[in-house]
Amino acid sequence: MDLDQKITFSDTVFAQEVDGEMVLLDMESENYFGLDEVGTAIWQAMQEKETLKEVFKTLLEQYDVEEEVLEKDLSEFVDKLLKSGLVKVEKY
Template identity: 55%
Template sequence: MNLNQTITLSPDVISQEVSGETVLLDLESENYFGLDEVGTRIWQLIKETNDLETIFNTLLAEYDVSEERLLGDLDALLGEIAGLGLVKLEQRA
């Protein structure tokens, strides 16, 4: 995963936190998606900043996890939600 990227939320997605988890609704496809507690934290950070390196460093400080594990987990989640069109990843200029 390249941390020199920005991440942008799709304007077609609305989210709602419910009991520590997040439900996402893609208005274009009318599909619902669920995020667990960690996925919810990542979603919150994406809403606060579009800088992937900042998101990574914040998560690294908040969770007891190795850099390699966090990179892999973050890459998996972002790859999945980007593939669904919920976010867009772009190289930072």
């Protein structure tokens, strides 16, 4: 994963936080996705930051986790979002 990439959210995805967890609805596919607490934190950081590098740094400050573990988890999360069509990744 290239941390210098920027995440762009699909226009057809609506997100709503419910009891500390994010629920995503893709209006195009009509699929719902539920994010746990960590997934919600990643989603929110991606909305607030310009690049995945900034998201990575924000999460590193929030959680007591090794850099390698966080990078792997972030990469897997972004891959799932990409495969579901919820986001696009662009070179920053």
